[in-house]
Amino acid sequence: MDRREFFKTMLTTPLLAPLLLASIPAKSDCELYLIADDPHLFIPLILKELEKFKQTYGRNFTLLNSHPQENNIRRTLIQEGWRCVQKPIQADLILSFTPLGNAAFPSFTLVKDGKIWDIRSRKLSYLWREINKNHSPSLCLTIASLKNRRSDLLSGELVTLYKDGNLIERISLKKKLSKSFRTQEGKITVRVEDGKAWISESSCRHKICLHTPPVSLAGERIICAPSHFLLEIQGQHSVDTSIG
Structure with a gap:
């Protein structure tokens, strides 16, 4: 190949x-x-x-x-x-x-x-x-x-959201909100609070993303593969990806 x-x-x-x-x-x-x-x-x-x-x-x-x-x-x-x-x-x-x-x-x-x-x-x-x-x-x-070890302690400022490969929204980690998005699997809900972001609700079949701990450091990600949904903390380097 x-x-x-x-x-x-x-x-x-x-x-x-x-x-x-x-x-x-x-x-x-x-x-x-x-x-x-x-x-x-x-x-x-x-x-x-x-x-x-x-x-x-x-x-x-x-x-x-x-x-x-x-x-x-x-x-x-x-x-x-x-x-x-x-x-x-x-x-x-x-x-x-x-x-x-x-x-x-x-x-x-x-x-x-x-x-x-x-x-x-x-x-x-x-x-x-x-x-x-x-x-x-x-x-x-x-x-x-x-x-990349240089990114381990960099706090994030924004959470960027992608659906089907397209950027759909940027949210400040200073905000406190809950927002839902339609996906091919149904619905996925993102929660932002106390400088952290996580998936609080998901219709996907795996549910791994739903049980993933909140992310807050620059480059941390949560990926919901069935929903083609990506949550990433904005920064120069990535330190963690959770796949669900």
Whole structure:
């Protein structure tokens, strides 16, 4: 699968469509998109190569949602010297999972500053070819975001809201309000109070966004994938994304 086909596959995936279609730059230092049934076999090697390009800042990781290989991923990373933490804000590496709409040949790509990163690495080039040619089609998409540590303590000022990839509203975090929006899943309600924002009501089928804690730091996000709805705290860098 070439890079064009890779992103064509991701654009048919509800989780990624609202972000990619809106052309919202990735706020983490680097993001890895990996299609494979056994991502734990490949993530450590990719991370080691990224260290050569100074794309890793620490050794803490977390998983945002349930992953079919989460036990293997956790065990493999711990063996490589990583430490599992509970809160995304404490993590340097944030992993998440979403099923693809259709099975695709295993592959991976890297995104840096919102653009495909054509990293010059012989090991990664070899790994890319090996994954693509020698493994069966997969429905498993793993996203690994390497967080920019400089943004950890930046308080946000605005919450920006996107629906179907389009910016629909900006709200000051100094306000106190509750506002509802119609989505393809029904309705979603955003609550802003005490400098924080969260989803207080949602008709989506997953309900993960509804149970996500409030966000307040610059770059923090809550994504409701079924509703194609994104809530993001405005700032220079992203430190956390909650997927629901």
